[in-house]
Amino acid sequence: MTVALPPSPSIAPPSAPAPLRATAGERILCTVLAALAFGVLGVAAWLTPAASGTGTHQGLGMPACGWMTAYNLPCPSCGMTTAFSYAAHGSLLASARVQPMGFVLAIGTAATALVCTHVSLTGSRLAHVLGARLTPRVLLALGVFAVLAWAWKIAIVRGYLTGTT
Numbered sequence: 001m002t003v004a005l006p007p008s009p010s011i012a013p014p015s016a017p018a019p020l021r022a023t024a025g026e027r028i029l030c031t032v033l034a035a036l037a038f039g040v041l042g043v044a045a046w047l048t049p050a051a052s053g054t055g056t057h058q059g060l061g062m063p064a065c066g067w068m069t070a071y072n073l074p075c076p077s078c079g080m081t082t083a084f085s086y087a088a089h090g091s092l093l094a095s096a097r098v099q100p101m102g103f104v105l106a107i108g109t110a111a112t113a114l115v116c117t118h119v120s121l122t123g124s125r126l127a128h129v130l131g132a133r134l135t136p137r138v139l140l141a142l143g144v145f146a147v148l149a150w151a152w153k154i155a156i157v158r159g160y161l162t163g164t165t
Contacts, residue, residue, distance in 0.1 A: 021123035030116035030127060037113035044088035044106070047081070053098045053156060056082040074153045076146065080105065098156075101149035104142070 022030070043060070050056045054074065058064060060081075067075040083102025086095035087110075096103040119127045155161050 020125070022119050022125055022127070026127070027120050027123060030119040034113050034116035034120055037109050037116065040084070040109055041088050041106075041113060044081070044084035047085045049082045049085040049089065049091075049094070049098075053082055053153075054078050056085050068157075072157070074150070074157050076150045077102075078157075079153050084109070099149060099153055101146045104145065104149075 047056050047059045050058075054068060055064065065075055065078055067073050068078065079099030080102035083095045083099040084106045086092070086098060087103060087106035092103070095106060115127055115130060118124055152161075
């Protein structure tokens with residue numbers, strides 16, 4: 001007599017395979033994101049980067065940074081528009097020197113534009129693969145880098161890096 005054994009509880013049933021193509025909604029979302037990213041880069045390319053390293057945003061009709069005006073201290077985003085503009089003009093070293101976090105965000109924006117365009121046109125799952133890499137640890141590292149980049153910008157404005165204190 002043969003007795004059938006019950007299935008082992010440690011063996012999970014196979015799950016449904018991940019879809020091979022992006023859904024229509026994902027492709028539409030990527031189309032919108034690509035358009036926005038290319039738009040930001042286009043505006044950055046249209047602007048002339050300020051030689052001082054801050055103030056490029058004033059080319060868009062925005063006022064001068066309130067922190068710089070009141071305290072001669074850059075805000076956390078000071079220099080980011082300039083960094084984007086330098087990057088959009090292909091001056092990557094100048095972009096990184098002016099505002100390191102702005103440089104990272106400009107490169108990230110360009111990567112987003114390219115990846116989202118690829119997903120939109122091909123239905124690739126590349127955005128999912130890359131998005132899964134944005135773990136809490138990576139986001140924390142980016143946050144720490146943003147603070148360090150702000151400290152770098154303060155050191156530039158105060159003249160600590162140029163020897164003109």
